[in-house]
Every structure is written in structure tokens, then in C-alpha cells.
Amino acid sequence: MVSVIRQKVGDRIYYYLTHHDNTRIKRKYLGKKIPQDIKEQKKVFLMEFYREGWYPRLEQIQKRFVQNKKKMPKSVAEQELKDFAVSFTYNTQKIEGSSLTRLDTENLLRDGITPSNKPRSDMVEAELAEQVFFEMLNHTRPISLDTIRYWHTKMFNKTKMDLAGQLRDYDVYVRGSKTKFPTGDEVYSLVQDFFLWYHRIKSKINPVELAAVTHLKFESIHPFGDGNGRIGRLMMNCILDEGKYPMLNIEYAQRHRYYKALEKSNLANDEMPFLRWFMKTYINANKHWL
Numbered sequence: 056m057v058s059v060i061r062q063k064v065g066d067r068i069y070y071y072l073t074h075h076d077n078t079r080i081k082r083k084y085l086g087k088k089i090p091q092d093i094k095e096q097k098k099v100f101l102m103e104f105y106r107e108g109w110y111p112r113l114e115q116i117q118k119r120f121v122q123n124k125k126k127m128p129k130s131v132a133e134q135e136l137k138d139f140a141v142s143f144t145y146n147t148q149k150i151e152g153s154s155l156t157r158l159d160t161e162n163l164l165r166d167g168i169t170p171s172n173k174p175r176s177d178m179v180e181a182e183l184a185e186q187v188f189f190e191m192l193n194h195t196r197p198i199s200l201d202t203i204r205y206w207h208t209k210m211f212n213k214t215k216m217d218l219a220g221q222l223r224d225y226d227v228y229v230r231g232s233k234t235k236f237p238t239g240d241e242v243y244s245l246v247q248d249f250f251l252w253y254h255r256i257k258s259k260i261n262p263v264e265l266a267a268v269t270h271l272k273f274e275s276i277h278p279f280g281d282g283n284g285r286i287g288r289l290m291m292n293c294i295l296d297e298g299k300y301p302m303l304n305i306e307y308a309q310r311h312r313y314y315k316a317l318e319k320s321n322l323a324n325d326e327m328p329f330l331r332w333f334m335k336t337y338i339n340a341n342k343h344w345l
Contacts, residue, residue, distance in 0.1 A: 056074070057072055057073070057074045057097040057100055057101050057104075058072070058073050058074070059071070059072060059085070059089060059093065060072075060073050060082075067087065068087060069084070069085075069086070069087060070084075070085040070086060070087070070088065070089050071083060071084055071085055072085060072096065072097065072100045074100065074101060074104050076108075078108075079104075079107075079108065081100075081103070081104045081107070083100055098325075098327075101327065102327070105327075105330075105331070105334070106261075106264075109261075109263075109264070109334050109338070110261055112338055112345060113261055113263050113300070113337075113338070114261075115344065115345055116300065116301065116338070116341045116344040116345065117298075117299060117300050119344040119345075120299070120300065120301050120341070120344055121299055123344075136192075137165075139302065139304065140164070140185055140188050140189065141160060141161055141164050141165065141185070142157075142304050143188060143288075143292070143302070143304045144160060144164065144181055144184050144185045144188065145157050145160040145161075145181075145307075146304055146305060146306050146307045147184065147284070147285050147288050147289075147305070148160070148177070148180060148181050148184055148285070149307040150284060150305070150307055150310050150313075151282070151284055151285060153177045153180070153181065154173050154174060154177050155170065155173060155177050155178070155181055156170075159173060160181055163178055163181060163182065164181065164182065164185050176214040179213050179214055180210065180211070180214055183209060183210050183211075183212075183213065184210055184285060186209065187206050187209050187210050187289065188289065188292075190206075190209070191206065191289055191292070191293050191296075192296060194293070197254065197257075198250075198253065198290060198293060198294075199250060200246060200247070200250055203278075203286055203290065204220045204221075204222075205220070206286055206289060207219060207220045207279055207282055207286055208220030210282060210285065210286075211281070211282055215280075215281060215282075218279065218280040218281060221279070221280070222242050222243055222246060222278050222279065223239050223242055223277075223278060223279060223280045224239040224240065224242065224243075225239040225280075226238050226239055227277060227280065232314065232318055233318060233322060234275075234317070234318045234321045234322065235321070235322075236275070236276070236277040237276060237277070242276065242278050245276045245278075246276060246278050249272055249273065249276060252272070253269060256268075257294075261298075262294055262295060262297065262298025262299075262300055263295065263298070263300055263333075263334070263337055264330065264334075265294050265298070266290075266291045266292075266294040266295050266298075266300075266303075266333075267291070267329065267330050267333035267334065267337075268326055268330065269290055269291065269294060270287045270288065270290065270291045270333075271317065271320055271321075271326060271329045271330070273286070273287045273290060274287050274317055274321075275317075275320075275321050288305060291303065301340075301341050301344075303336070303337055303340060304340070305336070309336065312332060313332070316328055316329040316331075316332035316333070317329055
């Protein structure tokens with residue numbers, strides 16, 4: 056938590072903001088009086104503090120990742136990407152309730168072996184999710200409303216035809232979550248504002264931070280009747296790939312902390328809880344580049 060420190064020097068009083076973790080301490084002079092916008096200044100100060108810790112590590116991850124990718128034979132790079140696609144498809148589908156195991160997903164996507172006693176819809180959605188993932192990697196235009204509607208349509212046009220590609224105009228909730236989503240009447244204008252924000256901010260912050268905040272904002276709107284998590288994680292990796300950063304596979308085993316971080320940020324209307332979880336997860340997943 057950011058603290059306001061009062062310091063007396065002679066007859067004068069000075070105020071400072073301060074924050075620390077196990078390795079660093081940061082201090083900022085406020086003035087002789089506590090400013091009226093102290094809440095906003097605390098928020099900006101906290102973001103500065105974390106960025107000073109995150110950004111150098113993220114830039115090192117990117118540098119070494121790109122260097123290694125340039126040296127990697129094409130066949131090895133292609134195999135690594137296929138492996139990631141299978142793992143990402145398994146986890147992103149499993150988080151949303153798919154019955155397919157990791158082995159089921161591997162057999163289906165690598166060898167075309169259909170698992171027995173599993174719903175056909177789960178298999179079809181896994182195959183389409185992988186197809187959309189590879190299409191995402193080859194896209195050339197900036198992410199837009201048309202982009203996500205196309206991805207959503209492609210992903211669900213064989214299993215959930217009644218909602219594929221359609222922005223919701225009705226209210227939704229997530230069972231077991233306290234998160235409150237916008238009403239159906241608000242969705243379209245919020246999505247329009249979301250993409251205006253995205254195109255305004257995309258060149259101003261680090262791609263990993265952009266991927267995290269984009270995911271959070273998209274999930275908070277929840278514009279589709281189903282599949283929001285899958286589209287949101289696809290957008291996240293699209294941004295990372297565009298920024299020449301390693302993509303992130305949010306594991307099924309991490310789902311409770313992932314959901315908790317999303318919920319906490321949503322309820323507090325504060326990006327920081329999810330952003331801190333995301334950055335910690337991302338840096339840990341890529342610590343071999345550090």
C-alpha cells in the first residue's frame with residue numbers, strides 16, 4: 056500500500072509518497088500540503104513503482120526471446136508453435152468447462168484420433184479453437200470489433216450457432232462469481248469505447264501490460280453470450296505476438312487465482328490486482344529468458 060509520510064524539518068512540514076517491496080523502496084515528494092487529488096497521485100505512483108520493476112525484466116525477456124527465435128531452425132520453430140497451440144487450446148477450453156483431457160486434446164489435434172465417450176461439441180470447439188489460433192497469428196490488420204466477431208463466429212458456428220459472432224443485448228452473470236457485468240443495453244457502446252481506448256493506448260505502454268489490461272477490460276464487458284474468456288485470451292496472445300513477446304498459456308490449474316484476480320479488479324474498478332497477478336504469472340512463465 057502507498058503511504059503518505061509526514062516529515063518535519065525545523066519548523067516546516069513536508070509530505071512524501073512512499074512504497075516498498077522486499078527489494079526496493081520508492082519515495083516521491085508531494086509538497087508542503089497533501090494535494091487534493093491524493094488518491095489519483097497514489098494510483099499513478101504505484102503504477103510507476105511496479106513498472107520500474109516489471110519493464111526491465113520484460114524487455115530482457117523480449118530481447119532474448121527474439122535472439123533465440125532468429126537462430127532457431129524453421130522446423131524447430133514450427134514444432135514449438137504446434138506444441139504451444141495444442142497446450143493453449145487444451146487449457147483455454149478446459150478453463151471454460153471442456154471435458155477433454157490434455158491427452159484427448161493432443162490425440163485429436165495432432166493425430167486426428169477422436170476420444171471416446173466425450174461430447175462431440177467439445178471436440179469440434181477444440182478443433183475450431185486451434186484453427187482460429189493459427190489464423191490469429193497470420194492476421195495483418197489491427198484488432199477490431201470485426202476481428203473478434205469473426206473469431207467468435209469461426210469458433211462457435213458449428214456448436215452455438217444462435218450466439219456465434221453476436222454481441223449480447225441481454226444480461227449475463229457467472230455462476231459463483233461476484234463480478235457484475237454491464238447490462239445488455241450497454242454492451243455495444245462499451246465495446247465501441249473499448250476499441251477506441253485500445254487504439255489510443257496500444258503504442259504508449261509495454262505490450263505485456265497492454266495484453267493484460269486489454270484482457271481485463273474485455274472480460275469486464277463480457278460482450279458475448281459465451282466464449283468471452285476464449286476470445287479474451289486469444290486477444291491477449293495476439294497482442295503479445297505482435298509485440299514480439301512470448302505468448303502466454305494460462306494453465307487450467309491456475310484458473311482459481313486467475314478468476315479471483317479478474318473478480319478483484321472488477322469489483323474494485325482497479326486494474327492493479329489483475330495486472331500484478333498477470334505480470335507475476337508472465338515473468339515466472341518466462342524466467343528462463345532472464
